[in-house]
Amino acid sequence: xxxxxxxxxxxxxxxxxxxxxxxxxxxxxxxxxxxxxxxxxxxxxxxxxxxxxxxxxxxxxxxxxxxxxxxxxxxxxxxxxxxxxxxxxxxxxxxxxxxxxxxxxxxxxxxxxxxxxxxxxxxxxxxxxxxxxxxxxxxxxxxxxxxxxxxxxxxxxxxxxxxxxxxxxxxxxxxxxxxxxxxxxxxxxxxxxxxxxxxxxxxxxxxxxxxxxxxxxxxxxxxxxxxxxxxxxxxxxxxxxxxxxxxxxxxxxxxxxxxxxxxxxxxxxxxxxxxxxxxxxxxxxxxxxxxxxxxxxxxxxxxxxxxxxxxxxxxxxxxxxxxxxxxxxxxxxxxxxxxxxxxxxxxxxxxxxxxxxxxxxxxxxxxxxxx
Amino acid sequence: xxxxxxxxxxxxxxxxxxxxxxxxxxxxxxxxxxxxxxxxxxxxxxxxxxxxxxxxxxxxxxxxxxxxxxxxxxxxxxxxxxxxxxxxxxxxxxxxxxxxxxxxxxxxxxxxxxxxxxxxxxxxxxxxxxxxxxxxxxxxxxxxxxxxxxxxxxxxxxxxxxxxxxxxxxxxxxxxxxxxxxxxxxxxxxxxxxxxxxxxxxxxxxxxxxxxxxxxxxxxxxxxxxxxxxxxxxxxxxxxxxxxxxxxxxxxxxxxxxxxxxxxxxxxxxxxxxxxxxxxxxxxxxx
Amino acid sequence: xxxxxxxxxxxxxxxxxxxxxxxxxxxxxxxxxxxxxxxxxxxxxxxxxxxxxxxxxxxxxxxxxxxxxxxxxxxxxxxxxxxxxxxxxxxxxxxxxxxxxxxxxxxxxxxxxxxxxxxxxxxxxxxxxxxxxxxxxxxxxxxxxxxxxxxxxxxxxxxxxxxxxxxxxxxxxxxxxxxxxxxxxxxxxxxxxxxxxxxxxxxxxxxxxxxxxxxxxxxxxxxxxxxxxxxxxxxxxxxxxxxxxxxxxxxxxxxxxxxxxxxxxxxxxxxxxxxxxxxxxxxxxxxxxxxxxxxxxxxxxxxxxxxx
Numbered sequence: 001x002x003x004x005x006x007x008x009x010x011x012x013x014x015x016x017x018x019x020x021x022x023x024x025x026x027x028x029x030x031x032x033x034x035x036x037x038x039x040x041x042x043x044x045x046x047x048x049x050x051x052x053x054x055x056x057x058x059x060x061x062x063x064x065x066x067x068x069x070x071x072x073x074x075x076x077x078x079x080x081x082x083x084x085x086x087x088x089x090x091x092x093x094x095x096x097x098x099x100x101x102x103x104x105x106x107x108x109x110x111x112x113x114x115x116x117x118x119x120x121x122x123x124x125x126x127x128x129x130x131x132x133x134x135x136x137x138x139x140x141x142x143x144x145x146x147x148x149x150x151x152x153x154x155x156x157x158x159x160x161x162x163x164x165x166x167x168x169x170x171x172x173x174x175x176x177x178x179x180x181x182x183x184x185x186x187x188x189x190x191x192x193x194x195x196x197x198x199x200x201x202x203x204x205x206x207x208x209x210x211x212x213x214x215x216x217x218x219x220x221x222x223x224x225x226x227x228x229x230x231x232x233x234x235x236x237x238x239x240x241x242x243x244x245x246x247x248x249x250x251x252x253x254x255x256x257x258x259x260x261x262x263x264x265x266x267x268x269x270x271x272x273x274x275x276x277x278x279x280x281x282x283x284x285x286x287x288x289x290x291x292x293x294x295x296x297x298x299x300x301x302x303x304x305x306x307x308x309x310x311x312x313x314x315x316x317x318x319x320x321x322x323x324x325x326x327x328x329x330x331x332x333x334x335x336x337x338x339x340x341x342x343x344x345x346x347x348x349x350x351x352x353x354x355x356x357x358x359x360x361x362x363x364x365x366x367x368x369x370x371x
Numbered sequence: 372x373x374x375x376x377x378x379x380x381x382x383x384x385x386x387x388x389x390x391x392x393x394x395x396x397x398x399x400x401x402x403x404x405x406x407x408x409x410x411x412x413x414x415x416x417x418x419x420x421x422x423x424x425x426x427x428x429x430x431x432x433x434x435x436x437x438x439x440x441x442x443x444x445x446x447x448x449x450x451x452x453x454x455x456x457x458x459x460x461x462x463x464x465x466x467x468x469x470x471x472x473x474x475x476x477x478x479x480x481x482x483x484x485x486x487x488x489x490x491x492x493x494x495x496x497x498x499x500x501x502x503x504x505x506x507x508x509x510x511x512x513x514x515x516x517x518x519x520x521x522x523x524x525x526x527x528x529x530x531x532x533x534x535x536x537x538x539x540x541x542x543x544x545x546x547x548x549x550x551x552x553x554x555x556x557x558x559x560x561x562x563x564x565x566x567x568x569x570x571x572x573x574x575x576x577x578x579x580x581x582x583x584x585x586x587x588x589x590x591x592x593x594x595x596x597x598x599x600x601x602x603x604x605x606x607x608x609x610x611x612x613x614x615x616x617x618x619x620x621x622x623x624x625x626x627x628x629x630x631x632x633x634x635x636x637x638x639x640x641x642x643x644x645x646x647x648x649x650x651x652x653x654x655x656x657x658x
Numbered sequence: 659x660x661x662x663x664x665x666x667x668x669x670x671x672x673x674x675x676x677x678x679x680x681x682x683x684x685x686x687x688x689x690x691x692x693x694x695x696x697x698x699x700x701x702x703x704x705x706x707x708x709x710x711x712x713x714x715x716x717x718x719x720x721x722x723x724x725x726x727x728x729x730x731x732x733x734x735x736x737x738x739x740x741x742x743x744x745x746x747x748x749x750x751x752x753x754x755x756x757x758x759x760x761x762x763x764x765x766x767x768x769x770x771x772x773x774x775x776x777x778x779x780x781x782x783x784x785x786x787x788x789x790x791x792x793x794x795x796x797x798x799x800x801x802x803x804x805x806x807x808x809x810x811x812x813x814x815x816x817x818x819x820x821x822x823x824x825x826x827x828x829x830x831x832x833x834x835x836x837x838x839x840x841x842x843x844x845x846x847x848x849x850x851x852x853x854x855x856x857x858x859x860x861x862x863x864x865x866x867x868x869x870x871x872x873x874x875x876x877x878x879x880x881x882x883x884x885x886x887x888x889x890x891x892x893x894x895x896x897x898x899x900x901x902x903x904x905x906x907x908x909x910x911x912x913x914x915x916x917x918x919x920x921x922x923x924x925x926x927x928x929x930x931x932x933x934x935x936x937x938x939x940x941x942x943x944x945x946x947x948x949x950x951x952x953x954x955x956x957x958x959x960x961x962x963x964x965x966x
Contacts, residue, residue, distance in 0.1 A: 068862055088865040095866045101859035105881045105964045115867030117877070146964040162867065394776065397768040401842075405788075408803040408839065411813040415806035419813070461700045468696025476697045483704045488893070489947045490712060491900025493917040494940035497924055498711025501718050501937060533707045540704075542794065549851070592794045599795035601903030602917070606924060613798045617907050620802070628806055631799035638795060642787040 017045035017202035018169035020065065024074035027060055027226075034060040035071065036226035042170075047196050047203040048231075049217035051210055053249070057226040058206045062172050065204060067091045078169060089118075094163030095172040099179035101159055102147040108134065108158050109143035115166045133161040136195065153184035160192065164199070171196070171203040177212065189216050210250045214238065222246050238294075244280045244362050247292050254298065254332040258291040258361060267291055267361055270307075270352050277358035292360040295321065298334035299353040302344055306351035308332070310344055324350055409632070416629040430625035434633065437626060443615035449527060450611060451597035454535040455590050458543045461536070466547055467578070470556045484544035487537050496606030499534060503607075525609060534603045539596055543589045550585025591642045598634055712944070719938035735938035744935065747914035748942055754830060754915070755898035758837040763891045765838070766845035767883075773846065774853040786850060789843030796840055797903025804836045805908060833913050836904055841894045848893060852886035884961055892954045896947055916943060 020042040027035040034057045042048045050058040063069040064076055067088030075084040083091055102111050110117075112133050113126040121129075134140055137157040147155055156176050163171060173192070177185040193216045196203050207213050213220045214234040221231040222245070230242040241247035258269035266273050269291040280292075300308075300322060311331070312323040320341035322334045334352070344350070416431070418424035434440060462484075469477045490498075503523065510516045522530045556578065563573040579586065601613040610618065612634065620627035722732045738744060773785050792800070807814050808827045815821055826832060856879055864874040902917035916939055923936035 066862070066866055068865075088862070089868050089870055091866075093866070095863070097859045097863060100857065101863045103860060103863070103878055103882075105878075107964075114864070114869075114877070118864075118868040118870075118873055148964070159863075162863070166868065390775075393768075394772040397772040401765075401769050405839070407814070408800075408807045411807035412799075412803040414813050461703050464696035465700040468694070473694055473697060476694065480697060480700065483701060486704065487708060488896050489944055489951065490708065491896075491902075491917065491940075491943050491947065493900065493902045493920050494715065494943050495708075495711055497920055497936055497940045498715040500924060501714040501933075502710050505714060533703075537704070537707045588790075592790050595791050595794040596796070599798060599903070601796075601798055601906060602900075602921070605906070606921060613903060616798055616802075617903075620907065628802045631802045635791060635795055635799045639788050639791040642791060643784060646783055646787060 017043075017200050018079045019044055019077075020170050020202055020204065021077040021080075022061060022064075022074070023077060025061060025064060025071045025076070026073045027057075027064070027069065027071050033057075033226045035064075035074075038074070038223075038226070038228060040221055040228060040231060042202050042204060044202055045200040046218045047193070047205060047216065049205045049207055049213035049220045050223060051207055051213040051220050051249075052223035052229075054208055056223040058208075058223050059174060061223075062095075062174055062204055062206045065091075065170065066093055066095050066172055092166075092168050093170040093172055094166065094168035095174065096156065096159045096163045096176040098175045099152070100147075100155070102155055102162075104147050106146075107143065108139070108145055108147070108150070111147065111158055112143075112161045112165050114162060119166075129165065130161070133165055134158075136164070137161045138191070151184075152180050153188055156180065156188060157191075160195070164195075164201075169202065171201050173203065173205040175207055178207070178209070185212075192216065214250070220250075222249060224249075240278070241280070241292075241360070247280065247360070247362070252295050252333060254293045254295060254334075255290040255330075255362070255365065256293055256326070256332060257328065257330065257364070258289050260287045260289050260361070262287075267359065269293075269359070270354060272354055274354060274356070275358040277360050280360065280362040286364070288364045289361045290364050292362055293332075293354065295333045295335040297355060297357075298332065298336075299355070300324070300334050300336055300340075300344070300350050301353070302348050303351035304349055306349040308350040308352055310346055310348045310350050313341055313344070313346065322350075324352070326352075409636075412628050412632050416625050416632065418625065430623075430629040431633075433623070433626050434630055437619075437623070439610075439615060439619070440630065443610055443612050446527070446610075447598055447612040448594075450531055450535060451594045453532045454539060454597055455593050457532060457536040458539050458589070458593060459586070462540070462543055462547055466544075466551055467556065467574075470551065471560060481544070484540045488541050492538060492600070492602035493606065495534060495537070496603040499530065499603065500606060503530070523607075528607070528609050530607065531604060531609060531611070534607075535593075535597050535600060538600070538603070539593045542592055542596070546589045546592070547582070547585050550582045550588075554581045587645050591638070591645065595638050595642075598638065715937045715940050715944075718934050719941045722934055735934045736941075738935045739938045739942050743914060744916075744919060744939060747916045747919040748939070748946075750830070750914045751899055751916040751943075752946065754834060754837065754913070755895045758834050758841055758898050759891050759894035761834075762838055762841035762845050762894050763887055766842050766849055766890075767887070769842065770846045770849040770853055774850060786847065789847045792840055793844040793847060793897075797901055797905075798907045800836060800839050801904045801907035804832075804839070808832070808835070809908075828908060828913065830913055833905065833908075833915075836908070837898050837901065840901075840904075841898060844897060845890050845894055848890040849883070849886060852883055856882065881961075885958055888954055888957060888961070892950055895950055899943065899947065 022038050022040045025035045025038040026033070032055075034055075036057075038057070038061055040048075040061075050061060052058045060069055064071055064084075067083075067086060071084065075082045077083070078092070103114065106114065109127060109130045112130040113121075116126040116129060131140070131143060134143055137160050139154060139157055139161070142150065142154065142158075147158070150158065159176070176192070177189055180188065189212060192205075205213070205217060214237070217234065219231060219233055220237050222229040222237065224245050230237060230246045232240075232242075237246065237250050241250060241253075247253045256269050258267045260267050260276075261273075265276060267276050267289065274291075279289075296319075300310075307327045308324040310322055311325050314321050314323075315338065316335070318338060319335045320338045322336060322341060322344070324332050324334060326332055332352070417428060418426045465476075465480050469480055487495075503519070506519055507516075510519050522528070559577050559581065560573055563577040564570075568576065598612050600611070601617065604611050605614050605617075612630075616627045616631050719735050720731055720733070721729050722734060724730050739748065773782055776782055804812075804827060806812055808820070808825070809815065810821065810827075812827070815825065815827075827836075860878055860882075861874055864878050869877065900917065902915075902921065905913065905915050905918050906921065920936045920939045920943075923932040923939070
């Protein structure tokens with residue numbers, strides 16, 4: 001094991017990130033497979049978000065890096081070295097927990113300095129380094145207080161400082177923002193990203209919040225039922241989802257009824273013909289398909305003979321989300337500029353349009369919209 | 372470490388062997404310490420410990436025939452029932468008031484309920500004896516005297532109910548507090564009141580059902596306490612269950628041990644059954 | 659939070675303080691008396707049933723009846739309690755209680771931990787309910803059980819021939835063994851909620867910060883449990899100190915215990931006129947108990963600033 005030495009560099013000088021690799025991780029809890037053969041590599045200095053619904057195995061994967069879970073098979077490699085058998089307290093990783101993981105009986109400074117105390121660092125140096133870290137997370141004057149005297153957001157900042165105190169090679173964030181208010185969540189997530197970039201530390205961020213994952217990470221890995229669905233940059237994930245699950249889970253996606261041309265190159269949707277960008281499913285021979293369209297891609301205009309009807313409008317600020325009932329009972333949502341939406345009364349007949357761009361298609365499903 | 376990289380078969384149980392060993396090391400002597408005296412006591416009651424004696428269940432059959440036992444046990448259960456009613460009658464209004472309208476009284480109520488811990492039962496008994504003796508002197512030939520006498524009727528000594536209730540306060544307070552902490556009393560009351568429930572219905576249909584486990588626990592631990600209480604009753608000269616068993620222990624040693632064991636183990640089994648009943652009911656409610 | 663509450667559960671850091679919504683001051687001020695209505699019966703009950711006897715005891719302990727039949731103040735009662743056999747019994751009780759409470763505290767921690775972390779729900783339920791019964795049912799059955807096990811004619815005494823080896827249950831150490839039988843369950847009951855309150859994240863966070871298992875206990879779990887251990891110790895001390903039934907039921911016990919002395923002085927086993935000395939002894943007991951709780955509160959305040 002690498003012996004810990006307190007690095008004389010200031011924390012902001014940037015640590016060389018490590019490579020973190022999952023190789024064929026499998027883990028069953030009773031009859032359920034929490035991880036079903038996970039392969040994934042985090043590049044040095046990268047922030048990767050593991051995204052998925054609860055129970056998809058993302059937390060299990062993260063805990064395997066920390067050493068709190070052991071895989072049934074497969075391994076976790078840190079800079080190419082298998083650490084699967086290394087006990088948790090000898091791994092060189094820092095972790096921020098979901099909530100309330102601060103030691104309640106220790107002051108903020110002592111919490112941050114805890115790891116250094118375990119390693120026998122002299123008290124004066126511990127304090128100095130803890131102060132440095134508290135400044136880094138924006139809490140320079142809170143060192144003497146106790147965790148319960150801090151707000152949730154402040155507590156998580158302290159937890160972040162504690163996780164970074166030993167200059168770990170990998171930072172693990174286990175839904176660190178999920179217990180916080182919306183506003184605090186947003187500012188803290190920007191702060192985490194800023195720090196991560198500044199330190200250049202390889203970071204694994206587990207979350208079930210797709211907006212959070214897309215906004216913070218270099219790459220996002222979407223998981224379902226213990227398997228990796230897709231791992232890509234946020235833009236790629238949003239614009240070209242590889243599976244129907246990803247399409248539905250990341251952002252909002254409308255499923256509009258369409259008909260495929262005989263050669264499969266064009267699709268008829270909303271009375272318009274568009275080239276097919278790709279299909280999420282193998283052809284099953286039928287011509288009826290679902291066309292996947294993001295709400296902001298739909299254009300709406302009032303038309304007395306329009307095939308859709310405006311059911312509801314919810315104001316989101318600059319844009320308004322319109323809920324439309326299509327011919328045949330399906331619903332679709334469209335995000336349009338509020339100035340435009342305000343001209344459309346509820347119940348109005350609407351004509352929908354699509355920009356001249358290739359579209360994604362999927363097997364027809366008998367659902368309305370997938371949120 | 373390289374040896375560990377080969378894929379391993381699925382393992383289901385993951386308790387570390389050393390943790391299990393530690394548990395065994397901690398529990399095994401405790402099991403011996405706690406079981407052996409009980410087993411020996413049971414052996415003693417059937418005459419197994421003494422080679423001069425023939426093993427028999429006489430001590431247990433005698434439970435049903437011995438004079439005084441049914442009487443003292445009946446008195447004790449009566450006292451226990453009255454004590455439980457008094458404790459609930461005093462504590463529930465106070466604890467609910469603290470939560471709903473008088474949060475400033477919280478510390479005071481807590482201190483008052485814990486105060487009996489400072490006064491040992493023997494001291495309490497001594498104090499009560501003194502009060503009764505002085506009261507007898509002062510109240511003699513006044514209308515207060517019959518009242519004083521009725522407090523100390525051997526058939527149903529109210530004074531013991533008062534003392535037991537006081538002694539049960541700390542335990543009842545902590546148990547009920549824990550129960551109340553687990554539910555949002557204020558929200559429940561406001562919800563019930565907004566559904567037009569009267570205060571009476573709010574209490575009996577909303578609050579108390581949610582406190583069922585805490586109430587049952589308090590009741591049974593109070594029964595256990597009253598069944599075992601010795602100091603105050605003995606000092607005041609009454610003869611409920613515990614005092615009676617000690618009184619006959621000289622002449623009927625096996626019988627006194629037998630009834631004690633039946634009382635102890637019986638209370639435990641009832642408590643366990645109530646817990647089990649509560650759990651199966653709770654799981655039925657959630658499923 | 660009441661520091662004397664045996665179950666003083668480890669507080670959920672942060673959550674508690676913020677959940678307390680601000681009270682509407684106007685509403686509370688409008689009906690200041692209504693809320694106290696629920697509290698008054700309890701306070702009145704305690705004032706009469708606890709207050710009167712203690713007051714009577716206090717008065718009796720500093721007075722005596724002179725030859726003319728009048729009541730006069732005296733310090734002789736208290737003086738008597740600090741002398742000879744009375745002082746010996748007081749010290750004996752304190753020593754026995756402190757020792758057994760300490761041992762029970764130490765023994766109960768691993769026991770309670772083993773029970774709390776057990777996979778078997780049944781074990782936990784059985785042990786906790788048994789603990790509740792033993793701790794509350796108390797003295798008499800336990801005395802009987804130990805007399806029939808280790809007493810002069812006890813099963814084990816006969817089986818192992820302990821009497822020839824100098825064993826006697828009716829000694830300080832014999833009584834200590836009996837006391838542990840109800841003190842350990844009481845401590846297990848006290849510790850269980852606190853152990854349940856130890857969050858798994860704390861252990862994991864400690865491990866993540868390079869703490870070994872021992873370091874976790876030394877630097878995290880033990881300090882967090884300390885207030886509960888302390889208040890548990892005081893509760894145990896109080897229980898042992900005030901225990902009377904056990905000693906009374908173990909007829910033939912020659913251990914000087916203050917509770918036994920009070921009872922025999924009151925019931926006139928000894929000389930008449932001793933009853934006021936009994937009252938003074940009772941006051942001594944209350945003072946000792948109050949002192950111990952006072953020390954606990956001071957210690958508690960020092961070691962658990964993080965709780966408030």
